[in-house]
Amino acid sequence: MTYLKGALAWLVDPAHWGGAGGIWVRLGQHLLTTALVVGVAALISLPVGIIVGHTRRGSSAVGAIAGAARAVPTLGLLTLFALALGIGLTGPVMALVVLAIPSALAGAYAGIQAVDPAIGEAARAMGMSEARIVWQVEIPLGAPVIIGGIRAATLQVVATATLAAYVADNGLGRYLFIGLKTRDYAQMLAGALLVIALALILEAVLAALQRVVRTHVTAPGTARRTQTHT
């Protein structure tokens, strides 16, 4: 309890919030790193997952890659990249991208693949090109699951991005590593609390986005349907 009290005291101290190493700056760095990592991972995974989901070819390869990537220990990978690339943000970002890809890839693939094939067939028979079927039918209908994949990836990255501070002066992880080194456990715990809070906020935001997409893009009219039928 004393640690928790100490951590809260540390958090409410205005001196810790401002300045170059202040909470606001670290929070911003942490968010930016997460956004960068998830962005890069999405750029790689979404097209691959969507194409595999659309063609229904290569799904076993996707499963294998996603599974293998999940099994990679992030700290080990991070050390490897840091040794190869030196101190700085590049190594952690690359390690975190590897961490984020499986969830994003699986979500994109599963989202598209779960769309009723009859709907795609109907769109094709109507004279939609394959690209149109993907953009106008499969992506809108698979969007909640695709976003779910991004949401899972974000959650993993935001939590694991603390490790970036291991080799770079970046993010909320600094408080953990500084606290650990100086035995300032109050600061360490405060850092952990901040990461948890950030993760929860991002989770809430993405869950809300998922809900909005579901009710407005994927299945519009369902809200009204439930109302009229009850």
Added chain:
Amino acid sequence: MIEFQHVSKTYHTGTVAVSDFSLVVPSHHITVLVGSSGSGKTTLLRMVNRMVEPTSGAVLIDQETVAAKNAVALRRSIGYVMQQGGLLPHRTVVDNVATVPVLNGVARRTARRDAMSLLERVGLDPSLGKRYPGELSGGQQQRVGVARALAADPNILLMDEPFGAVDPIVRRELQDELLRLQADLGKTILFVTHDIDEAFRLADEVVVLRERALVAQQGVAAEILAAPADDFVRTFVGADQAGRVLSTRMVSGRAVAVDGTGRVVGVLE
């Protein structure tokens, strides 16, 4: 006119779906392909708009082989109605109907206005246009499917068991509606069903298919019932069934039609 010239389809698994099928589907008539599952009837239908490519042989529309045409453009020029509507669940009814015109570059507003009048044409209240397919009954969805297929005013309509998923009463209504529309529009309709009664009701010409799309018999309903080509057709159309074998009995000076079980089905005039 649609022409099948010796078409065959063998899937890479070795399954033969269609084996040397030839048929001329005359313009402005309803031709019904009827057969049980595995007869390759849907495969044949889907060859017309190149959803399936024949392994050998050719499908021609007005003397031009469809294989030479751009598949996407070809499909936009042919109306297609499938079982359970195949409507896009995330688009409103009116946008579903307007799909092909919009693909063809018609302004969205014009396409929507036309779609509204098409809804009326197929017997739906235009106010349903703002709803989503999931908010409609099965029968209403099928009507929307028909409206969508008609939206670009195609000459040809392909209908793949379009009324198979609705209850018998609604199916009957939809069949009547189709006949009424056809009387106005005179499209070239190729219709696939496994329901012989539906085939007899709708068809100008019925083509009874065996497995691998071998033609068992072809002709108008009366011919097929009166003179089934073989036992397969006889069984398939139920020519020997009690419901099809009628006789008359004189009651109070009038001829009453009675079926094979002795049940009265009507009065002759």
